[in-house]
Amino acid sequence: xxxxSARLLPFVIVLFxxxxxxxxxxxxxxxxxxxxxxxxxxxxxxxxxxxxxxxxASCHQAEETKAFVASPNQESCQSCHESAVExxxxxxxxxxxxxxxxxxxxxxxxxxxxHDAFDKQLxxxxxxxxxxxxxxxxxxxxxxxxxxxxxxxxxxNSKHAQGVLSSSLPRPGxxxxxxxxxxxxxxxxxxxxxxxxxxxxxxxxxxxxxxNRMVGEVCMNCHGVEYSYxxxxxxxxxxxxxxxxxxxxxxxxxxxxAAEQRRSGNASASQEDSE
Amino acid sequence: MENRPNQNVFWRDKFGLRAVIILAVAxxxxxxxxxxxxxxxxxxxxxxxxxGHHLFEASCASCHEGFKPVSNENCNRxxxxxxxxxxxxxxxxxxxxxxxxxxxxxxxxxxxxxxEHIHMFGRGVHLQPDLCMACHEELTLTQLKSHEGFAxxxxxxxxxxxxxxxxxxxxxxxRENMGAPDMLPVQQLPDRVVTTELDAAPAPNxxxxxxxxxx
Numbered sequence: 035x036x037x038x039s040a041r042l043l044p045f046v047i048v049l050f051x052x053x054x055x056x057x058x059x060x061x062x063x064x065x066x067x068x069x070x071x072x073x074x075x076x077x078x079x080x081x082x083x084x085x086x087x088x089x090x091a092s093c094h095q096a097e098e099t100k101a102f103v104a105s106p107n108q109e110s111c112q113s114c115h116e117s118a119v120e121x122x123x124x125x126x127x128x129x130x131x132x133x134x135x136x137x138x139x140x141x142x143x144x145x146x147x148x149h150d151a152f153d154k155q156l157x158x159x160x161x162x163x164x165x166x167x168x169x170x171x172x173x174x175x176x177x178x179x180x181x182x183x184x185x186x187x188x189x190x191n192s193k194h195a196q197g198v199l200s201s202s203l204p205r206p207g208x209x210x211x212x213x214x215x216x217x218x219x220x221x222x223x224x225x226x227x228x229x230x231x232x233x234x235x236x237x238x239x240x241x242x243x244x245x246n247r248m249v250g251e252v253c254m255n256c257h258g259v260e261y262s263y264x265x266x267x268x269x270x271x272x273x274x275x276x277x278x279x280x281x282x283x284x285x286x287x288x289x290x291x292a293a294e295q296r297r298s299g300n301a302s303a304s305q306e307d308s309e
Numbered sequence: 310m311e312n313r314p315n316q317n318v319f320w321r322d323k324f325g326l327r328a329v330i331i332l333a334v335a336x337x338x339x340x341x342x343x344x345x346x347x348x349x350x351x352x353x354x355x356x357x358x359x360x361g362h363h364l365f366e367a368s369c370a371s372c373h374e375g376f377k378p379v380s381n382e383n384c385n386r387x388x389x390x391x392x393x394x395x396x397x398x399x400x401x402x403x404x405x406x407x408x409x410x411x412x413x414x415x416x417x418x419x420x421x422x423x424x425e426h427i428h429m430f431g432r433g434v435h436l437q438p439d440l441c442m443a444c445h446e447e448l449t450l451t452q453l454k455s456h457e458g459f460a461x462x463x464x465x466x467x468x469x470x471x472x473x474x475x476x477x478x479x480x481x482x483x484r485e486n487m488g489a490p491d492m493l494p495v496q497q498l499p500d501r502v503v504t505t506e507l508d509a510a511p512a513p514n515x516x517x518x519x520x521x522x523x524x
Contacts, residue, residue, distance in 0.1 A: 066519045075513050082503045084510035091514045102518045124387050126364055132387075133368045142364060169501075208500035220499040232499045239361055240390060245468065250477030256496035258489030259482075267468045279491065286469045289455055290483045 074165050081167040082204075088114070093164070111158045119158070122236035127156045140180040151180040169205040173212035174198060188275035189213065216252045217241060260287055356426040372425070384419045395473045413443045422472075438462035441470070 066074075078084050083092075093106040103110070108131065112119035123132040130138045137155040140147035154160055161176035162169070174195075178186060189195055194211035206212050214234070219241055222232045235241070241248045245266045253262035264280035265271055271280060324332075343349070351367045358366040365371055372379050385392070392398060401407050402416050415421040422440055439462040441449070449456050449464070464470045471478050 065521060068520065071516060071519045074519075075516075078513070079510035082505065085505035085507050087506055087511060089511060089514045090516075090519075094515055094518065102515070102521075104519075124390070126361060129361075129387070130365050130368075133365045133371045135365055135368050138364060144360070144363065205501060205503070208498045209496070211498075215498060220501055222499040232501050234501070237390070244471050244474050246471055246478040247474050250482075254486070254493075255498050256493055258491055258493060259486040260489070261491040263468075284468070286478075286483065287487065290480065290487060292455060293480070294484070 077165040083167055108158050117233050118236050125237035125239045127238055146182040147180050148182045170203055173206050173214035177213040184273045185275050191277045192275040219252050357428050358426055379420050381419050394476055396475045397472050410444050438466050
């Protein structure tokens, strides 16, 4: 290198940097490759969104300004999935967003979370693959991406997991018990015209505690009341994710049976008296 | 002992009491405004925040409006759904038959029972374990033979009773549902049916925008 060109080098570097800064807006940070776009388009084409005429621009374009939106957030989802987002914002997953704080990350949790997922930000697409609209994945796999407590890790040993982990359905069927079945349960409401609308309650705190709420809302869709209470009030069995039938005998039922016996005893005694 | 130098006097000689007070106020002012400026409001927390609320505990304004007491309206912003079917709520205690019990506990005000930033017993926001005794002591501990010898703080901590969520743990509910088999004859979870409007996917209406992206 000659002396002359060496002296010019700092100017060239500065010019290059300034130039890059100037043209940067034209080559933004979040850009997909052609292959990625093709793959995502294919996923979208076979999903429920495409077949309901929800096209790219429905989410990736601002309604008023028509500006391109690279990463749509829950506000975009909310325009169709109103109650899902509303309930999401009321649960632990969404409450920070509702309160104008930065989104929740697993690092903030008090319960064990996977280290690899510590910085993941909670939003709709943290759990949902919005292009395939495969809610089977959102019902188990997504949860286990972050949650690392024993109850979650033992799910695969649970009878509930049978027929779920091997399922190839796009969404859990009525006989499949996933994480979401109990923690983000489906609720059926009857509209005035008699049609039943099934929605998913995304408030993950709602059926968590008190435990009897979960019994009423979820367990008793399939199990008897005693089996449900004897399971859910046994902390060890909860931690093992219900890998065996319950052995606990909740005292309430013993008291109830004694009360019922007194009741019928009194009834028959008074009957005898009258005779 | 009397000859021991007094540190306070030493300060006062050197800086004067007024200067010390001004300095202390200045330090307090700087740390408080610093906490606001750098979003470190968690230094104001007076104690451990409950299980559900700790996630947004630095967002003081979510629950507090200045130094006013936390209002029911504020709690209801998030907890409306939980209280929807509350048999032990406003409807009951506004009824003249039960209204006098409000003298024992102001049951129409959430914060009369639920305390935050103070650990008593974990159930949502912290609760005094023997709270039920404010009204139910006589009935439970003296009149109910079946409950003889039961601890005053066990009503709900043992998982037998629940103030707001009564309808799935009441005697009526148990009477109606007891004796059912472990697995109900029909196990039916609500099914989610997704209908489709089109037979085939339309052509994607954006493409090059994804390649260009967005900063």
